[in-house]
Amino acid sequence: MARKEMALLLLHGMGNSKPPRKDSNGKLIRGDFGKEFxxxxxxxxxxxxxxxxxxxxxxxDIHELNYNSFFDKIRKKMADRAKSMKAxxxxxxxxxxxxxxxxxxxxxxxxxxxxxxxxxxxxHWLDVIFYSTMLGAKVRVDLGVKVAELVENYGQGNVHVLxxxxxxxxxHDTLHMxxxxxxxxxxxxxxxxxxxxxxxxxxxxxxxSRLVNAFTRxxxxxxxVVKPGDHGCTNDFIxxxxxxxxxxxxxxxNPVNNGSWVTENIYNSAYQNIETDLVVExxxxxxxxxxxxxxxxxxxxxxxxxxDATLDELDAVSxxxxxxxxxxxxxxxxxxxxxxxxxxxTSWREFLEAGKALRLAAENIKNSL
Numbered sequence: 001m002a003r004k005e006m007a008l009l010l011l012h013g014m015g016n017s018k019p020p021r022k023d024s025n026g027k028l029i030r031g032d033f034g035k036e037f038x039x040x041x042x043x044x045x046x047x048x049x050x051x052x053x054x055x056x057x058x059x060x061d062i063h064e065l066n067y068n069s070f071f072d073k074i075r076k077k078m079a080d081r082a083k084s085m086k087a088x089x090x091x092x093x094x095x096x097x098x099x100x101x102x103x104x105x106x107x108x109x110x111x112x113x114x115x116x117x118x119x120x121x122x123x124h125w126l127d128v129i130f131y132s133t134m135l136g137a138k139v140r141v142d143l144g145v146k147v148a149e150l151v152e153n154y155g156q157g158n159v160h161v162l163x164x165x166x167x168x169x170x171x172h173d174t175l176h177m178x179x180x181x182x183x184x185x186x187x188x189x190x191x192x193x194x195x196x197x198x199x200x201x202x203x204x205x206x207x208x209s210r211l212v213n214a215f216t217r218x219x220x221x222x223x224x225v226v227k228p229g230d231h232g233c234t235n236d237f238i239x240x241x242x243x244x245x246x247x248x249x250x251x252x253x254n255p256v257n258n259g260s261w262v263t264e265n266i267y268n269s270a271y272q273n274i275e276t277d278l279v280v281e282x283x284x285x286x287x288x289x290x291x292x293x294x295x296x297x298x299x300x301x302x303x304x305x306x307x308d309a310t311l312d313e314l315d316a317v318s319x320x321x322x323x324x325x326x327x328x329x330x331x332x333x334x335x336x337x338x339x340x341x342x343x344x345x346t347s348w349r350e351f352l353e354a355g356k357a358l359r360l361a362a363e364n365i366k367n368s369l
Contacts, residue, residue, distance in 0.1 A: 006158045006200065007061045007150050008304065010037055011143065012068065013165025013206070013287070014127040019066035033287070034064040037162075040291035045301060047294075047317050050308040059305040060160075065146050067139045067170070071127050074135065078126055081116070085109040098134045115352050125352060127166055132215040136173070143174040148190035151197045157235055160304065162203035164287045165247060169212035171202070175226045176219040179233040194225065194233055201236040201303055202226065204253070205290050211251040211351070221253055222261060228270035229262045236303065238272045240296055244333040245284045250354055274299060278322055279329035294318045 012033035020031040030038065038057065045051045056062065077091045086105045093099055108129070115121045131139065150159045163171040178192045209221040219226075228237040241248040254273070255261035262271065276293045283289070290296050294317050301307035309317075 003153070004059065004061045005154070006059075006160065006304065007063055007154045008056070008160045008162060009146065009150060010034055010062065010064045011161070011163035011167035011171055012064075012066065013163075013167050014124045015068075016072065017066060017068040019069050020064050031064050031066050033066070033164075034062065036288055037291065038062070040288045041297065041300070044292055044294070044297035047320075048307075048309045048313055056305065061154075063146070063150065065143055067142065070135075070138060071130065074130055075126060081112075085112065092135075096135060096138065098138070100133060104133065111349065111352060114349075115356065118356060120356070121352070125355060128212060128351075131166065131170065132212065136170075136216065139170055140174045140177060143170060144178050144190055147174065147178060147199075148192060151192060151199070156196060156198050157200045159199050160201045160203070161199060162205070162300075164205045164290070165208060165285065166212070168204045168207045169209045169216075171204070172209040172221055172224065172226050173213075173216065173218045175199075175202070175233050176224040179225045180219070181225075192233070194231065197233075199234040201238060202234045203238045203240065203300070205240045205287065205296075206245055206248050206285055207239055207241065207253040208247055208250070210253050211247075214251060215351075222255060227262050229266035232262065232266075236270050236272070238274065238299060238303075240274045240276070240290060242284045242290065243275055243277045244279060244330060247285050247355075250351070272299065277330060278325045279333065280321075280324040280326065282326070282329065284333065292321070294321050 010033055012031075017032045020034055021029050023029055038055070042055050045054050045056065073095060074092050077088050077095075080088060083091075085108050089100055089105060089108070111129075112121070115125070130136070147159070147161070161171055161175075178190065179194055179197075181194075209226075213220060225231065225233050226237075228234050239253060241252075255267075255271075257264055257267045261267070274295055276290070276295050278293060280292070281289055291300075294314070298307075298309075298314060298317075
């Protein structure tokens with residue numbers, strides 16, 4: 001199949017996500033995240049009269065990078081609680097070739113004692129914790145090599161990156177290391193130039209880059225090169241959050257238009273901050289819920305493909321989608337989350353306490369709706 005003019009690279013969030021693979025005939029079988037993206041965007045696109053049989057895949061090559069297979073090995077080692085924390089970390093070091101800080105044994109032992117009975121600790125929270133260690137470097141190298149390969153193959157301005165949840169932090173950290181002016185000749189990440197290798201767009205959905213940077217300290221998202229404009233690595237930057245997505249309440253990414261992040265002209269022309277508020281399922285962090293929302297989907301279509309829809313049609317689709325909203329769900333979520341008094345996070349314990357409280361609140365709301 002001939003290569004298309006543009007490429008879109010997808011990066012999943014925390015939790016289990018099967019990677020893409022090839023069948024016995026060499027045909028690509030998409031991973032879980034890719035399948036979810038294709039299903040949601042196809043459903044969204046085919047709402048419009050001139051796109052009833054259309055798909056994004058007809059217009060743009062869709063690539064997927066999966067780091068779950070790497071973290072899944074770590075989760076399995078960590079799940080063996082019959083072994084001491086030191087023995088489990090030694091086992092992880094053996095399969096990854098990564099050494100850990102000496103204080104990590106004590107910190108993880110303490111956190112597991114308090115949070116280990118929550119399945120989310122082993123299936124989701126540990127992804128974030130281990131990403132902040134030296135294990136995150138492996139993920140960043142893999143993503144950096146992939147982005148550099150796509151930019152080389154498709155050219156400047158023709159590569160777009162879309163990530164969700166933890167994937168936004170991985171994307172941010174990797175792109176900063178790819179494009180930073182002070183390149184490190186000793187690292188394994190290629191070096192790209194802000195002028196000659198600029199990306200077409202970056203899509204950050206449920207952006208947790210500031211939250212994760214509180215622990216990695218790799219690069220502050222408010223001062224890094226991961227931004228639009230001459231001093232940034234992309235032409236366009238689209239930040240997307242659901243107002244009731246609890247994960248976006250922690251150390252929220254929300255640059256102001258005062259010239260401190262990018263110039264006011266670039267902010268107005270190349271940065272989009274999309275806030276959604278319709279609740280069509282109780283899990284407001286759901287990637288599908290984001291991609292099915294017309295506010296998000298339409299922006300993606302306008303940016304990436306020849307999208308043909310009238311203003312009346314856009315209004316009609318928006319009104320129709322709003323009828324799917326769960327009655328009373330937004331007000332219930334708002335009251336519950338505001339009562340939790342979530343603040344910026346400064347320690348892993350604060351992160352886990354806030355994350356657990358928000359998740360349990362969301363679960364209780366889901367069961368009551």
